[in-house]
Amino acid sequence: MYIKTLTVSALNGYIKKLVDNDFILSNSSVKGEISNLKLHSSGHIYFSLKDESSKINCIMFRSAAKNLKFIPEVGMQVVVKGRVSVYEKEGAYQFYCDMMEPDGVGELYLAFEKLKNKLQSEGLFDEKYKKPLPKYAKKVGIITSPTGAAIRDIINVTKRRNKNVELVIYPALVQGINASADMIKGIETLNKVEDIELIILARGGGSIEELWCFNDEKLAKAVFNSQKPIITGVGHEIDYTIVDFVSDRRAPTPSAAAEIAVFNLEEFKNRILTYENILQTRIQINLNNRKNEINLLKRNLMSLSPSIYIINEYNNIDRLRELIDIKVKGRLNKEKEALxxxxxxxxxxxPLNVLNKGYAMIQDENENLISRVSTLKESEKVKITLKDGYVCANLTVKDSSKI
Known part of the structure; x- marks a missing residue:
């Protein structure tokens, strides 16, 4: 029997025809729990339906999604109606949903809420127990898969932010039955390394089943009891696990966890330079202010200096001397004028002026002026003063009546 060789496209097309022509597959109702939910901006809804052992990828186009009476959520148990078909380009089959109805909450979601409420009531989520993160950690421990995207993202972010930070990687399972025990051992091991200042517990995105090991109670308590602060970066931004509530800091992604744990050396240097410039400016301003104060005090001291005071007083003395001279001269001139x-x-x-005219002045021996003949005694000595001197003489007084 001759078997024709088919191309991949022909094979996928043939399988699609078989699936599309099957009565049951083209008109089915399926019950399961929602996971990997994505509400696209276009209005389409992409998600998976799962049960205890299997899952199927589903899509609900905008035309059908607009008729929903509720918002689908991860962990929600639903019944969908529609058809199974093959996406030829990828060679994958998926369920195309025309209707969706809620059918209770999935078992994983119930288990998650139950453990969350238990640990919260025990105080494991309280902020008062959150350990402060070191601002400038030099050595950081990483618990994650050594081959996953998470470790590559953390290394890339660390190299970009600060090449001097040392990363100590503990290779651990981050999915499956033994993953939680492996991560607990990693926490215990890194806590024994004395110079490790901070621990990152991380893995990339995945379904709720793939991230379920991070909802383990023992792992949550190991994170809580860690002596070193722990940052969790599990899944994508919308993913929350129990360890996120217990950890000292939750990051939305592994890259974000590295951003939090590793300080930016360049920003740190720039901050130091900024502080240095501010400090230098303030020191210079302070020095200028002190110089101005000293100059002001110096001027005040100079103005109050004894030598300056003495000089000023000398000037004042000179001014007073000039004033005295003026007043004395004025007074002398006034007195001279009066004199x-x-x-x-x-x-x-x-009377001496009369002598210049040829007159004489006669005085007795006592220099008393003689103005009358009657006052002369006989043969009395007299002093006769003329204009050019005086002579002494004896006068003989005769009776004028006899002359």
């Missing part, structure tokens, strides 16, 4: 008037008056009444 001149008196001198003129005396000169006018000076």
């Amino acid at each position: 001149g008037k008196i001198s003129a008056l005396l000169s006018a009444h000076n």
Whole structure:
């Protein structure tokens, strides 16, 4: 029997025809729990339906999604109606949903909420127990898969932010039955490394089943009891696990966890330079202010200096001397003027001036002025003063009546 060789496209097309022509597959109702939910901005809804052992990828186009009376959520148990078909390009079959109805909450979601409420009531989520993160950690422990995207993202972010930070990687399972026990051992091991200052517990995105090991109670308590602070970066931003509530800091992704744990060296240097410039500016301003104060005090000291005071007083003395000279000269001139008037008056009444006209002045022995003959005694000595001197003489007084 001859078997024709088919192309991949022909094979996928053939399988699609078989599936599309099957009565049951083209008109089915399926019950399961929602996971990997994505509400696309276009209005389409992409998700998976799962049960205890299997899952199927589903899509609900906008035309059908607009008729929903509720918002689908991860963990919700639903019944969908529609058809199974093959996406030829990928060679994958998926369920195309025309209707969706809620059918209770999935078992995983119930288990998650139950453990969350239990640990919260025990105080494991309280902020008062959150350990502070070191601002400038030099050595960071990483618990994750050594081959996953998470470790590559953490390494890339660390190299970009600060090449001097040392990363100590504990290779651990981050999915499956033994994953939680492996991560607990990693926490215990890294806590024993003395110079490790911070631990990152991380893995990339995945379905709720793939991330379920991070909802383990023992792992949550190991994170809570860690002596070193722990940052969790599990899944994508919308993914929350129990360890996120217990950890000292939750990051939305492994990259974000590295951003939090590793300080940016370049920003740190720039901050130091900024502080240095501010400090230098303030020191210079302070020095200038102090110089101005010193100059002001110096001027005040100079103005109050004894030598300046003495100089000023010398100037004041000179000014007073000039004032005294002016007043004395004024007074002398005034007195000279008065004296001149008196001198003129005396000169006018000076009897000696009469002598210049040929007159003489006769005085007795006691220099008393003799103005009358009757006052002369006989043969009395007299002093006769002329204009050019005086002579002494004896006068003989005769009776004028006999002459």
